[in-house]
Amino acid sequence: MRGCGKRSSACKKNWRPRSAQRAARRQAAPFSRGQRKSHPKSPGRKPGASYGTHHRRPVPELVDEEIVVPVPAQCPGCADPLTLERIEPQYQEEIVRRTWVRRFDIPICRCTQCGKRVQWRHPLQTSDAIEQRRCR
Numbered sequence: 001m002r003g004c005g006k007r008s009s010a011c012k013k014n015w016r017p018r019s020a021q022r023a024a025r026r027q028a029a030p031f032s033r034g035q036r037k038s039h040p041k042s043p044g045r046k047p048g049a050s051y052g053t054h055h056r057r058p059v060p061e062l063v064d065e066e067i068v069v070p071v072p073a074q075c076p077g078c079a080d081p082l083t084l085e086r087i088e089p090q091y092q093e094e095i096v097r098r099t100w101v102r103r104f105d106i107p108i109c110r111c112t113q114c115g116k117r118v119q120w121r122h123p124l125q126t127s128d129a130i131e132q133r134r135c136r
Contacts, residue, residue, distance in 0.1 A: 060091055063103045069122045071107045080113035088130040106130055 045051050075082055085108045094100040104125055109118045121128060 082109035
């Protein structure tokens with residue numbers, strides 16, 4: 001600090017090197033934190049075992065409503081008949097005053113002509129995902 005002459009205890013508390021004083025008055029526009037790392041890690045989750053544990057919600061024990069989704073009449077792409085491959089359950093939890101669980105039995109079909117996979121949807125469904133009986 002200037003004008004202190006001999007450094008008093010008040011001056012010693014407030015004293016900083018000139019580079020620190022200049023940095024304190026400088027704008028924060030470049031968001032600089034000093035030297036950059038020579039080999040920084042790449043951002044985001046790492047693939048493989050480094051990704052961490054995956055969490056999926058368990059299948060609910062109590063289902064309040066079971067809804068059977070109708071099988072589509074024909075392929076939306078080529079209008080040919082479909083063959084039923086399997087029916088996948090999808091669980092959806094609706095939270096009102098108490099949690100309301102719906103189970104949708106979704107038919108998974110395959111077009112006999114073009115081979116396209118077809119999955120129909122009920123109007124109450126909020127998602128098309130059917131990841132092995134997971135809860136939405």
